[in-house]
Amino acid sequence: MKEYVTSVTIAASPERVWAVLIDGEAYRHWNPEIVRVDGRFEPDARVTAHVRLGSGAVRTVPQRVIEFTPPRRMTWVGGLPLGLFVGRRTFTVTPVAGGVEFQMHLHMSGPLSGMILKSVGDRQPEIDRFSDALKRRVEGG
Secondary structure (H helix, E strand, C coil), rough: EEEEEEEEEECHHHHHHHHCCCHHHHHHHHHCCEEECCCCCCCCCCEEEEEEECCCEEEEEEEEEEEEECCCCCEEECHHHHHEEEEEEEEEEEEEECEEEEEEEEEECCCCHHHHHHCCCHEEEEEEEHHHHHHHHHHCC
């Protein structure tokens, strides 16, 4: 099992941050880690995230939206059959003084997680870039 967490304070309303998070079609314009999303973020939706790895390679990752609580929380989960590998990505938007705190938690588990983690490398730099890019996108416009 491996977990990664990133967070950033964004000077904006929860609704503004949420609007950017659920606009999967626009990810290609601002997101350095998830360079494309096929599908719409909504309850129990199936989406495909195109994730850029540290090596520059892009992996296609089918996901299901298992939690969708606007404008506060969304969780996607994907992986291999029988729980051999499970990737769970949770986005949280929490109001704070002057804006919101955005947090993304990436949890990877399952019997094959060691092998898969070795092939994708350290995800922390990529998810940190995600939160930094979200902040720039929301605050810039």
